[in-house]
Amino acid sequence: MSESSLGAHHTDEPWQRLVAAALRAAYAWSVRGVHRNAAMREIARMTGVVMEVYGPGRGPVTPAVLVERLRAPLGGLLVDARQEVAELADVVLLDEEGNLTEKAYDLVCEHVVPLKEAAGAQRWLPTWVTMHSDQIRHRVFTAMIATTKQDEYVASRKFLVQHPAGGERDLVEKRDRTDGVRLAGGSYQDIPEEQTYRGPDGRGWWWRCPDCKWPMAVSSAGKVRCRYRPHSAVYDLLPGTRPKLRRRDDGPGAPLPVAQAAEGAKCVDAGVWRFVVVPGVSELRIAAAAERTKAEVQLWPLLDRYDLLVETGGEKFAVDVKECLSLNSLIDRLRTRPPSARILLPKPFRWQLEPLTDALPGLAVTTETKFLSQVRAAVRKAQ
Structure with a gap:
């Protein structure tokens, strides 16, 4: 997707601010166990954004009410939205366990707009809930791959696409062996816990998506799948000292992803x-x-x-x-x-x-x- 014409976005409509606030609040709720104080402050801020859009006395007026609404279809929040956002009407952001749903990652994130400075990005919030897609790509291409040479640009971008996750040492060795790759420090981060399985001995394991090679999400119910739904393979987790996967559906007979050690492994940011x-x-x-x-x-x-x-x-x-x-x-x-x-x-x-x-x-x-x-x-x- 070309980033050559990153012009100013059109004026954000009220429903877009509602979607962005709802996603940010849902993300904050899903990580409140790790970022308790920051998460609750973020939910309160997003409640304020929602109240501003709705007007006095309308819509969710407390953080608790907003969180409950996030467990229901978004159509309940987007009551005054135009017909064009009907695709979001049935989307639920939080599942029964208080985790983000797959549609939050692969569909709703495409509608995110940056909110005003008073509710700006917090350091612990990921880019994909605070920036629109063009901003994320522009940030990558100007900061992570800062070059004016076409061959270096192509080599660096191909490297990110082909190696979005792996052992840190292996990633460094592959980067050093690939001519022209120019990646800034901090290009990769630790694999998130929600994309990791912890075995009986406490060791962590992760699996590459067969399509994009990024770590698949691991649910508490033992389902393993890529958060991007078009990458449709879904697996059951077979626990053990070195866990394995079992294909849930009757899809193509591709080799099963093999468990990778989480210790020392890195992946690119979700955005x-x-x-x-x-x-x-x-x-x-x-x-x-x-x-x-x-x-x-x-x-x-x-x-x-x-x-x-x-x-x-x-x-x-x-x-x-x-x-x-x-x-x-x-x-x-x-x-x-x-x-x-x-x-x-x-x-x-x-x-x-x-x-x-x-x-x-x-x-x-x-x-x-x-x-x-x-x-x-x-x-x-x-x-």
Whole structure:
């Protein structure tokens, strides 16, 4: 997803502030055991944001009432929201155990807007509940990968996508062996406890998602899965000194993820994972498929003016890959900042083609399947 035109966001609407406040309050509640005082202060601040949006005497007026509302569908909070946010109406942010639900991580986070300074980011809050996706990506590309050299930019970004987690020593060795990688200190952090299983001996273990390689979430009920729902493999945890996984569904017979020791392991921040690694997996997959046709492929040309430039000898194809679970959020972003290239929807998002072109008739859009067919045809023509 191109970061070349990070223009100012449109004026935030009341429902957007409600979504952001609800997600921040839900996150605070989910980690109150670790950050008790800070979490309760954050929930109180977010209650104030909600009350400001609703007006005097309306909506949740105490932190306790707000937390209860977070266990119910968001539609109850977004009572005055426009029809375009219907996709959020049935989303519940907190589960029965007081943990964030999967949709909070993979859908609601796409709607986050930064709140006013009075309720600004706290140091213990993760970026994905305090910043919108463009801010997170821009922060990564200007701070973590500070370079003006195209080859270093590509090498550094590919490294993050291909190695979002691992043993710290192994990550350092891979970085040092890869030409051009320039990552700032603090690029990786300890693997969060909610993505770790503690065995009978107290040792911690984690598992890579088969799709994005980031640590999967481990629930107290023994379910292990990636927080990004399109990465659909779900497993049952088989406890033990070295725990194992068992596939829950009848999906493809891919090898089961193997338990990795949590001690000394690191991963990228959840915001970097969600808005850099997840779309990057699709970008690299599509680039590899285009290269197999014998086309020449450039990743993130001109320091990410767009995502892919494919040359077949006679034709050039520039595309910007958009992987966004929220169709309405995608439409809003494209309307605010027109893209620099044709939009490409990865396979799991091909259903967005018709509603996207209906909403933005002048937009050039294709799907992964159509694009690769076009590339293959152009390669044959050039031969």
